[in-house]
Amino acid sequence: KAGVTQTPRYLIKTRGQQVTLSCSPISGHRSVSWYQQTPGQGLQFLFEYFSETQRNKGNFPGRFSGRQFSNSRSEMNVSTLELGDSALYLCASSLDRDGGQYFGPGTRLTVT
Amino acid sequence: QKEVEQNSGPLSVPEGAIASLNCTYSDRGSQSFFWYRQYSGKSPELIMSIYSNGDKEDGRFTAQLNKASQYVSLLIRDSQPSDSATYLCAVRAGNNRKLIWGLGTSLAVNP
Numbered sequence: 001k002a003g004v005t006q007t008p009r010y011l012i013k014t015r016g017q018q019v020t021l022s023c024s025p026i027s028g029h030r031s032v033s034w035y036q037q038t039p040g041q042g043l044q045f046l047f048e049y050f051s052e053t054q055r056n057k058g059n060f061p062g063r064f065s066g067r068q069f070s071n072s073r074s075e076m077n078v079s080t081l082e083l084g085d086s087a088l089y090l091c092a093s094s095l096d097r098d099g100g101q102y103f104g105p106g107t108r109l110t111v112t
Numbered sequence: 113q114k115e116v117e118q119n120s121g122p123l124s125v126p127e128g129a130i131a132s133l134n135c136t137y138s139d140r141g142s143q144s145f146f147w148y149r150q151y152s153g154k155s156p157e158l159i160m161s162i163y164s165n166g167d168k169e170d171g172r173f174t175a176q177l178n179k180a181s182q183y184v185s186l187l188i189r190d191s192q193p194s195d196s197a198t199y200l201c202a203v204r205a206g207n208n209r210k211l212i213w214g215l216g217t218s219l220a221v222n223p
Contacts, residue, residue: 033211048210055208056210098144098209099144099161100158103156106155
């Protein structure tokens, strides 16, 4: 079974621009979560989607948004990029909302 | 505030020894517990899931859960240099089943 895939893998953007990241979960998984990870920081939870509905949200500003489609694929969007948004963005999927999450390889975003 | 706490380490063990990693959590109603391994520059990898009190073994890994004392531990037997990584504990808690993460313990296995 194919794992979680994320596109693009690397991205360089300029401050003030917006960006959309994509995640395809493992086949059959209905829950998708997004995380931000920076050097020296733990995993910072962004949001969790299940059956196209946002179930949990982390403490990030409204510039960060996401959505989930009927096929469980998910996108996250960051508007008005700031230098501090440079990070590894990880997507993780799980079969349901009780099981463990399986991570994709991440998208490394650099904001200049 | 629901929390998951781990010693940051680094925990250093010689090759072939048992590495013991511990995690405590604050929400007594927590339902499911996970251990992840993360190599530098890579994404976390799920290595153990445990849902009920007691021990669960998978190869060289054993997860131990004690809900009364609110801790979960991971034992790695016959530690290898390739086990050197950061180990993250995660706990699902609350009615919204949010996954709460510890900050991780860095493990170094010395040849």
